[in-house]
Amino acid sequence: MSSENGQGGGGGEEAPPEQLALIREAVRKAKVPKAKPRTWRGAALAKELPVARVLVDKGVLHLDRYFDYAVPEELAAVAQPGVRVRVRFGAGGRTVRDGRREGGSLIDGFLVERVAESDYGGPLAALAQVVSPEPVLGPELLGLARAVADRYAGSLADVLQLAVPPRHGRAEAGKTAEPLPAPPAPEPGSWRRYARGAEFVKSLAAGGSPRAVWTALPGPDWAEEIARAVQATLASGRGALVVVPAGRPAARVDAALRALMGEGRHALLTADAGQERRYREWLAVRRGAVQAVVGTRAAMFAPVRNLGLVVVWDDGDASHSDDNAPFPHVREVLELRATRDKCGFLLGSWSCTVEAAQLVESGWAAPLVAEREQVRAAAPLVRTVGDGDLARDEAARAARLPTLAWQAVREGLRHGPVLVQVPRRGYVPRMACAQCRAPARCRHCAGPLEAHDAGALRCGWCGREDAAWHCPECGGFRLRAQVVGARRTAEELGRAFPAVPVRTSGREQVLDTVSGAPALVVSTPGAEPVAEGGYAAALLLDGWAMLGRPDLRAGEEALRRWIGAAALVRGQAAGGTVVVVAEPTLRPVQALVRWDPVGHAVRELAERAELGFPPVSRMAAVSGTAEAVAGFLSGVELPSDAEVLGPVPLPVTEAGRPRRVGGPPPGERWERALVRVPPGSGAALAGALKTAQAARMARGGGGNGSEAPVRIRIDPPDIG
Structure with missing residues (x-):
């Protein structure tokens, strides 16, 4: 970061990448000895790994990278990867001793890693504070959050705001119970009603990772059937994660798990629990005290150790799509987790979405259905x-x-x-x-x-x-x-x-x-x-x-x-x-x-395959004023196979009425364009939109600068 604003390394004027590479190679060959750590206000910096790479909590795309800060010696023991920190960030600093600068406002962030040297050649600002020694951001969660941010053309900081719950000091100071031994493998029970149901449960108990789209029979047994799949996974020594659309179905799965396995084996993560209890339960999962989680949307990021099964119930419910940028969907995030962690996957519902049918048609998941006689009964x-x-x-x-x-x-x-x-x-x-x-x-x-x-x-x-x-x-x-x-x-x-x-x-x-x-x-x-x-x-x-x-x-x-x-x-x-x-x-x-x-x-x-509609194609919605949408589309380098549909006017939100997610502010007239690409080009589309939006925000776009805001949503649920 430029020393002109007192932030960490990485910003400011830089030489072209080719020139920087030549400079670094010349320094390496000259075997220039490393400089001794300077002091910060007379206090020495950390003797080992004195540079901290920090992700600042600024959810704007042109700042979606890590910034380097110096680690004071008094913070060296607690400034460990994954902890929450506070750093000075932004303009308004002043010069202090030894030529360094301090200034800008204090903002929150996560310490991602400690390194011996910084790639930034200027002086570094120091960490201002370690908020808590609790390492809440592990490498698995960080990797998942980065994958979600890239898929949805969003910032890593925005994803982590959804993934890591707010800190609560009293909950953090409490003791966590010791984990219980693995439960015995359950009987298949009512899973026998499905053609391959018993086989699915036995595979989980044996350490397998089956992937299935489950069309549940009508009636109340679905919660108990999910609980049996969770117990089978825990019996193999692995963890399980269940995400449902609302608090009522979460309570039913919670009750089924308690009836089947007793207390202390799973955590319930819902907004209804309150900040302290929810954070205490989340910490129990991160610390490994419990290996099973049932919860609503935000639980899709729960840091379950040794994940063996992810479950999403009723994926067609709109509650599974987050209303905050970058608008991830539970089904897609759990698909990512199943692929990254090589674990089992179960998508269940009384009904069946088009996306679920596509998972079966592609061969990624197997169908788990009952015979027609069972359905009729x-x-x-x-x-x-x-x-x-x-x-x-x-x-x-x-x-x-x-x-x-x-x-x-x-x-x-x-x-x-x-x-x-x-x-x-x-x-x-x-x-x-x-x-x-x-x-x-x-x-x-x-x-x-x-x-x-x-x-x-x-x-x-x-x-x-x-x-x-x-x-x-x-x-x-x-x-x-x-x-x-x-x-x-x-x-x-x-x-x-x-x-x-x-x-x-x-x-x-x-x-x-x-x-x-x-x-x-x-x-x-x-x-x-x-x-x-x-x-x-x-x-x-x-x-x-x-x-x-x-x-x-x-x-x-x-x-x-x-x-x-x-x-x-x-x-x-x-x-x-x-x-x-x-x-x-x-x-x-x-x-x-x-x-x-x-x-x-x-x-x-x-x-939809004939018409080129999602989910067969990937689609992004670009909305804003007519001038903003036209300017954005003229500047973005879309993939060669991209097709732009529109733009068309969006309904005007009446003053006093709730604003639609991603829609215009009350009284403003916005337009929306849809950008469509065929299968295989979704990542290129998201990357192109993210790059263009980052450049636009750097120029002052996004609602706070000279340019009108543009909203981007990958895979919008409503394309009308």
Whole structure:
């Protein structure tokens, strides 16, 4: 780092690489003796390895490298690789004795390694402080974080912010229990329901590293099956890591592990635990006191020793994609870990994503599925109600629920609770034409019209009212609720079944479980509670609303949501019934009826291969103002096989509404371009984008300088 700003070595004006190489070779041949360590403010520097290479906590790409600092002798014993340190970084320094400079602000960092000499020829600033002697950044975690940063065109510092939890002094000072001996290998148990399930568990127990995509049978046994795979791995003397999308499934796997292996063998890493407890559990993993981890998204980086198995449950859940730069996805990170550590890999879900199907098709992982007889026995009976049925149904025209749905509810309530899935939260419905069902949009900004008090129509984007709306598609003047919220549905069902309790589960309150007594449970997708003994029936309302989203993954996501709810219903042999209100000829609906998520994913993958869509291709989203996106794309050296799609305008975020991940600030008009490359060029694309973004930030781009910011996201989950 340049001595002009008091930072570590590596910056400033440098000679061309060829000239630097000649200089270093000449010095080596001249056998110039090493200079004796200077003093720092009269105090000697470390006698051995007096130079520390530090990764500063500045998540900007043009500073994504190590900086050299001198190690004072009083810090030599604790300044070890992996510890947290504080260093002076930035401009504003002043000259002190022996020609050195100190200055800049104190910032956090990680000491990566100690070396005898620095490649930087100028004077070095000294480490200001060792925050803690705890080595939290080991070489395995550092290597993984660097691989993730490169894959997602991000900075190493940003990845480490996700990977290493904040320090908590009291948790760090506590003692860690001694590790328990390896447990015995478990019996396969319910894994025998799958064609190669028992073989998978036995392979883990024998020290093998099988890789599988597991399509789980409906019902509650998935958590116990994951626990048995973890115990089998621990029995071989290796560690295991399980990542689930939210706290509720994490609690189920946690309970299954405790029931199977007892206390003290695994750590639970979730945000709900609080900073102190989470850091204490994380330290127990790093110190080797426990060898198994179950947790949510950030746990994908957990420093499990001698890793033998990584597990991701429900990889299609949006919670597995981090909302912070560089936006890594759990599935991709665990694939990296399985490859780097040569360990087992298990991707499990009731449904099947296109990415999971690609892992099987490529031969990287093997399918782990049940025979069709097992599927039919475990899955509920699925019935459909399409547009033609609704048009002929007087009850459906008068209310929202067709006759078949009322009958399923009435029959189900005789035997237990009934689940009702509503695809949107809240009370205010958005509107559509009652005749052709085209969405009702604002004539000023094309935003969605919503119904408010006294029947007034108001735009959800610009707030303008529209008292004289008519459908531009068919000329109709009648409107219908496009989607009615969970609370409104609960009110309607409560009036229809006055003697039955109605419970809701959604944003305001998410229920974990409900009893097996008759009740109506109205839930939004993903918030469905588990019923004791399973639900007797389920209604999946307004299916066309999920299928009609302008998103490449609309069909896949709708099927995943439906199967997630239907998997909580009793099997067909026990009378379980599911009614889905959606057009029965559509592919996702047929896949639900046949309970064939794998077949749906395989067909989706084939279509995307023909069209060149992810995951067959690699794609990056570049977003910002029109001028910023155009300037960035004109300066980046893309791979020769790259194709730029767009740019196109992004929806404007209304003031006061939450900003979409990677989207524009409220009120700003942004555009987005998609850059697509074929298989094999993903690393080149990420490298080119990262290089261009680093150069741009060095010139002042990124929101704090003269250039408008540009946001880059590799493999965006929503390409609309």
